[in-house]
Amino acid sequence: MATEKLSPGMQQYLDIKKDYQDAFLLFRMGDFYELFYEDAVNAAQILEIAITSRNKNSENPIPMAGVPYHSAQQYIDTLVESGYKVAIAEQMEDPKQAVGVVKREVVQVITPGTVVDSSKSSGENNFLVSLDREEGQYGLAYMDLATGEFQVTTLADFDQACGEIRNLQAREVVVGYALPESEEKVLSNQMNLLLSRVEDVLEDVQLLGDELSPLEKRVAGKLLHYVFQTQMRELSHLKKVHHYEIKDFLQMDYATKTSLDLIENARTGKKHGSLFWLMDEAKTAMGGRLLRSWIQHPLIDKDRITKRQDVVQVFLDSFFERSDLSDSLRGVYDIERLASRVSFGKTNPKDLLQLASTLSHVPQIRAILENIASPALETLVSKLDAIPELENLISSAISPDASQVITEGNIIQSGFDETLDKYRLVMREGTSWIADIEAKERATSGISNLKIDYNKKDGYYFHVTNSQLGHVPSHFFRKATLKNSERYGTEELARIEGEMLEAREKSANLEYEIFMRIREEAGKYIKRLQALAQTLATIDVLQSFAVVAENQHLVRPSFTANRTLKIEKGRHAVVEKVMGAQSYIPNSVVMDADTDIQLITGPNMSGKSTYMRQLAIIVIMAQMGSYVPAELAVLPIFDAIFTRIGAADDLVSGQSTFMVEMMEANRAIRQASEHSLILFDELGRGTATYDGMALAQAIIEYIHDRTKAKTLFATHYHELTELSTSLPRLENLHVATLEKDGQVTFLHKIEEGPADKSYGIHVAKIAGLPVDLLERADSILTHLESQDKQVVSQQKATAEQISLFEAPQSSPVLEELRNLDIYNMTPLEVMAAVSEMKKKL
Numbered sequence: 077m078a079t080e081k082l083s084p085g086m087q088q089y090l091d092i093k094k095d096y097q098d099a100f101l102l103f104r105m106g107d108f109y110e111l112f113y114e115d116a117v118n119a120a121q122i123l124e125i126a127i128t129s130r131n132k133n134s135e136n137p138i139p140m141a142g143v144p145y146h147s148a149q150q151y152i153d154t155l156v157e158s159g160y161k162v163a164i165a166e167q168m169e170d171p172k173q174a175v176g177v178v179k180r181e182v183v184q185v186i187t188p189g190t191v192v193d194s195s196k197s198s199g200e201n202n203f204l205v206s207l208d209r210e211e212g213q214y215g216l217a218y219m220d221l222a223t224g225e226f227q228v229t230t231l232a233d234f235d236q237a238c239g240e241i242r243n244l245q246a247r248e249v250v251v252g253y254a255l256p257e258s259e260e261k262v263l264s265n266q267m268n269l270l271l272s273r274v275e276d277v278l279e280d281v282q283l284l285g286d287e288l289s290p291l292e293k294r295v296a297g298k299l300l301h302y303v304f305q306t307q308m309r310e311l312s313h314l315k316k317v318h319h320y321e322i323k324d325f326l327q328m329d330y331a332t333k334t335s336l337d338l339i340e341n342a343r344t345g346k347k348h349g350s351l352f353w354l355m356d357e358a359k360t361a362m363g364g365r366l367l368r369s370w371i372q373h374p375l376i377d378k379d380r381i382t383k384r385q386d387v388v389q390v391f392l393d394s395f396f397e398r399s400d401l402s403d404s405l406r407g408v409y410d411i412e413r414l415a416s417r418v419s420f421g422k423t424n425p426k427d428l429l430q431l432a433s434t435l436s437h438v439p440q441i442r443a444i445l446e447n448i449a450s451p452a453l454e455t456l457v458s459k460l461d462a463i464p465e466l467e468n469l470i471s472s473a474i475s476p477d478a479s480q481v482i483t484e485g486n487i488i489q490s491g492f493d494e495t496l497d498k499y500r501l502v503m504r505e506g507t508s509w510i511a512d513i514e515a516k517e518r519a520t521s522g523i524s525n526l527k528i529d530y531n532k533k534d535g536y537y538f539h540v541t542n543s544q545l546g547h548v549p550s551h552f553f554r555k556a557t558l559k560n561s562e563r564y565g566t567e568e569l570a571r572i573e574g575e576m577l578e579a580r581e582k583s584a585n586l587e588y589e590i591f592m593r594i595r596e597e598a599g600k601y602i603k604r605l606q607a608l609a610q611t612l613a614t615i616d617v618l619q620s621f622a623v624v625a626e627n628q629h630l631v632r633p634s635f636t637a638n639r640t641l642k643i644e645k646g647r648h649a650v651v652e653k654v655m656g657a658q659s660y661i662p663n664s665v666v667m668d669a670d671t672d673i674q675l676i677t678g679p680n681m682s683g684k685s686t687y688m689r690q691l692a693i694i695v696i697m698a699q700m701g702s703y704v705p706a707e708l709a710v711l712p713i714f715d716a717i718f719t720r721i722g723a724a725d726d727l728v729s730g731q732s733t734f735m736v737e738m739m740e741a742n743r744a745i746r747q748a749s750e751h752s753l754i755l756f757d758e759l760g761r762g763t764a765t766y767d768g769m770a771l772a773q774a775i776i777e778y779i780h781d782r783t784k785a786k787t788l789f790a791t792h793y794h795e796l797t798e799l800s801t802s803l804p805r806l807e808n809l810h811v812a813t814l815e816k817d818g819q820v821t822f823l824h825k826i827e828e829g830p831a832d833k834s835y836g837i838h839v840a841k842i843a844g845l846p847v848d849l850l851e852r853a854d855s856i857l858t859h860l861e862s863q864d865k866q867v868v869s870q871q872k873a874t875a876e877q878i879s880l881f882e883a884p885q886s887s888p889v890l891e892e893l894r895n896l897d898i899y900n901m902t903p904l905e906v907m908a909a910v911s912e913m914k915k916k917l
Contacts, residue, residue, distance in 0.1 A: 084177040086112070086130070086138065092165055092182060098272075099161035099185055102152070106171070108142040109164075116141040122158055123151050149193065152186055159247070159270050161187045185306040188270050189248030192222045192420060199361040199410065200368070201225070203244040206274075206299035207237060208252035208291060215295030217317065218244055221303065223365070223412045224313040224419075224606060228296045229320050230289060234259055240322065241267065242330035243372060250274050252298040274298045274305075283316055292319065313419035313602050326374040326699050327716035331740055335721045336692055337650065338371050351693060354650045355702065357623040359405035362412050362609050363616025370617060374699035376713055378635055384618060384701025385632055386452040391622035394448050398619055401444050405616055407437045412609035415602045423595050425478035425487050428470045431598065431605075435467035438608070441615070459611040466601050473594050485584040487591050496590070499583035506576040510536060513569055523547050528569070536573045537563040621702045628653065630703035633694075639712050639750075641667040641786060647705040648690035649697075661824045662706075665691050671807055673780055676790040677797060677831035678811030683824035684790040685721055687811075688755045691788065692717055695753060714786075716752040718744035720759060741775060750784040757790045769793045770910045780805055797830035889916050 082090070085105075089112055093101050100119055102109035111119045112130070116139040120127035129137035143151045152162050164186070168179045189204030206217040214237040217228040231237045241249065241263075248270040249263060255271070263269050277297035284293055284300075296317045303311065334342045341349035347356075352371055358364045375381050391398045409430040417423045442460040445453045478487045490497055510528055518526040523544045530536050534555050540548055541561045552564035624630065628649055645662040652660040665687075667674065676684050694704045698711055720740045737759065744754050759772050772793055779787050780803045797808050810831035811824070841850055896909060 088177055088180060092163075092180065096161075096163040096182065096185070099163040100155055101163045101165060101182075102143075102148065103165045104145065104167050104180065105142075107145055109145055109148050110140060110142045112138055112140055114139075119155065122160075123154055125151075153191075156186055156188055156191055159188055159268070161185055161270075182308070184308055187248055187272070187306060189246065189250075189272075190221050190303065190306055192416065193422060199364060199413075201365055203246045204248055204250065204299065204303070205241055205244060205246040206250040206252060206295050206302070207241075208295035208298060210291045210294075213291060215289075215291040216240055217292070217296040217299045218246065219299060219303065219314070221307070221311075222416050224311075224315045224416055226283065226296070226315050226317045227320050228288060228292045228317050229322060230292060231322070234262075236322075238262060238267065239329045241269070243328075243333065248272060250299055250302045252295060272302060274302045276301045278304060283314060285316060288317070288319060307420075309421060311419055312599060313416045313606065315606065323715070324376065326376055326696065326714060328372075328696075329718075329743065332717055332719045333372065335719050336689060336696070336717075338696070339368060349650060349654060351650055351696070354628070354653055355620065355624055355697075357620035357627075358616045359402055359619075360408045360612065360616050361410040362408075362613035363405070363620065365412075366610075366613040367617045367620065370700050371696070374696050375701065376699065376715055378713055381635070381699060381701050381713075383452070384621075385703075387456070387618045388621045388625060388701065388703060389632065390448060390450045390452050391619050392625060397444050397448050398622060401441065401615070401619055402623075404437050404441045404444065405612070405619070407433060408612055408616075409434045411605050412613075415605040415609070418595060418599050419602060421595075423598070424480045424482060425474050425591065426480050428474050428594065428598065429476065429478070432467050432470035432474070435463055436471070438462035438612075441612070445615075456611060456615055459607065461604055461608050461611075463601055463604055463608070466598060469594060469597060473590065482591050483584065483588055485587050487587045493586070493590055496583060496586050499579040499586065502575050502579035503583065506572060506579070509572050510569070513566075513572065517549070517566070521547050521549050529563075534563055535565075535577075536569050537565055538569070540564060618701075621700075625703035628705060630697075630705055631707065631709060633698040633704045633706075633709035633711055635698075635713055636710055637712070639669045639786070640710060641665065641712060642708065642710040643691070643694060643704075643706045644708040645706055646690055646694055646709070648686050648693055649705040650693065651686055651690075652705065663687050663690065663824075663826045665694075665826075667786060670805060672784055672805040673776060673787045673789055673803070674807055674809050675776070675796060675799065675830075676788060676809045676811070676826065677792070677794055678790075683811055683826070685757055686824075687826050688719075688721065688757060688788045688790060692719065692753065692755055712751065712786075714751060714753045715749060716747065717755070718748055718752065718785075719755040719757075720744070721755060721757040738771075745775065745778055745783050748779075748783050748785040752783075752785040754779065754783075754785045754787040754789075756787065758792060759789070766914070767910060769795060772796060773799065776806070777803065794831060800830075889913050892916075 089101070089103050092103070093115075100111060100115050102111065104110075110116075116127055119125070120141045123141075123143070125141055125143065127139055127141045130140045131137050152164075155162050162185070163182045164184050165180045166183045168181050171178050187204075189202065191202055201220045202222060203218045203220055206215075208215040212233070214231045214234060215228065216231055216237055217226070219226045229240075231240060246269065250272050251263075252274055255263075260271070264271055275298075277294055278301035279293075279297055280300055284296055288296065300314075303314075328336075328338075333339070337350045339350055339352045340347055341353075343349075347353045352368060355371065356364060356367060358367055375384075391401075411431055411434050414423070414427050414431050417427055438460055439462050442457060442462070445457045445460070473488055473492050475487060475489045479485075488496060490500065514526070514528045517538065518524065523540065525541070525544070527539055528536055529539050537555050538552060539561060540563075545562060548562075548564060551566055553566070554562060555565045556563040630649070643665040646665055647660060647662045661683075663683075676687065678684055694706065694709060695711060695714055695717065697704045698709065699713065718740070720737055741756065741759060744756075748754055756775070759768075759775060772789075772791060773796055776789060776796065776799060779785060779789075784805075800806050800808050808828070808830040809826050810829055812827045892913060
């Protein structure tokens, strides 16, 4: 930086910047926000704006870049979306009245986790997470500043904390403890999170309450401190922190949610092709957010699930009322976010009009539900608080044609305020008064072309040409002299002008004051608005469930406590909607209380993965309270779903497909209970054949004997089908095929029993590989199968000869295998042991 003496303005900039080293500082100077030094250089590159310099003629010119204040939001959004913080320094006094350098202060710091007013707002949640640690446990709090949602929980370890952060899709984590390098690498590098350090705790009794553990109170308090430190304003919309347990919902880690395409299609990153896409018939932004939450947090409480199902049934039975309800919900704006804008002091007239419009629809929604007259709706009806006093205040005060700018008038309706109406009368009638004065003076003076003009410098004046100066009345006084004319005023004209100017200025100020009073009054209703928003969102999601159930021909599932699972003609509803109902082939899934594992064999591309995903999606939909795609569904209530479907390297952390596969398998078999659902697809294919097969068998046996979770295990290792003879709670299934004249057709139908062979070459044929290549592969396969038969025959003959002449010798490797306690080993430990034995052999 320059060593020469700086101007007072630049010194002020540096003094402020010292406290915001980790943020881009936008420094308000007139109509621009300016950036200097490294901020200017870096911002110019990110924002693709021009960079200039201050003190160009100096030996040390200061890099400088700027953005117009009226369009600054888009530039702020770009910086924040790129993972940076932005500090906004505003002018705190009128430059015309300032003595010396204009006073400036930072009024807000916008960060990836605290974005509220993005120009690209999608209506989705944006969660800011706080993390703290105590005696091996992790406290995690999160907040959506735009809706006021505030939650806290305690997690067992760092992996669980990372899983929850991924599930929340957070972009920023407030860290409240000395972060080890290993954990920082995971959070910062692998998960690409912005880390913000906080040590201070804000002990807000009203928001934190007394029910939290010391760790939870501390982590929530640090989150509050960070939010108030960055936002620098009252945040009356923040809800009291709510303690939750992840075990209170159907547990699914981020990998599971991704592989099942719950919120977005994992391959495209788009909504299309996801469960959310299928289920989203919500009419409001609030309903859309709640639907996302319900998809990611299905229930495990049968009573709560049943209550949701009861409402869906009522809506299904009430087609016409549901249609009216849908129309009414279309008039509901995002009052959850509007309430936060009131709290932030950013509400404009349009926001208040949307708020009033929403409140005006509530009595109609209530009447529709009351007309249905079902006990299942009584709780929802009782919570429909229309807040008529607020709706009446806004409707009577704010003009339907109000500008979004609150300082230029034309906001408040006529008839609302007597003084304002008087000012408006003066402004409205003033023009005609001036016209009357002009006509009167023209007649009395005899100056036929006498007229009144206006400019900012002289105000209203009589324009008299030089040829008419002899006729100027004595009560005129000169205001200005021009080359060919003079400008005159009169006391009467000055009085009218004064009244009009006063009315214009005072009217705008008074409108602003009235608007601010109304906004302040609206702030008193924030908690009631938030409660109403939650009720409207719930109604919206449940009517959405009914619409989807009707359109997709879904049925109401029932739940059993005896671990029986029976789905008749089940369908993967998302795949079916993409493909079209006519081309989708349904499959039943039946597992009695004594069956834990279905071992599914069959060719790739034949439908094994879809069959497995179908079960998971049906379980998730059922435990959300939705109806499901089947002709009949009887399900146990699962506590968790674990999946390993599809292959993917984790390039960031340097882990291979096989390592990721083993880690996910390890999580499943260690964390699953007998009430969990496990879906493993082609486990073990990422290593050598015998390694993979040994691991797959060991995992199946471990689940069968120890975990006892309901499990679907798809595999290309046909040898594993023999396990049904030694594992009584395992059954074999296969994908049916039709062979005719050398051609194979996959029927996409799951049937009992093992597959008789693989169809890899046929799949390659479908993929379009060259014919001569396929013929060569078929020849090689025939040769290998022939060799395999010879080897088996020779081994059998040799074994018979040995048995005639000598008893088999004991083998150290055999003894080692015999003594291997596989039931107390992880899959990785089994893999290492098998690999070591292989070397010895």
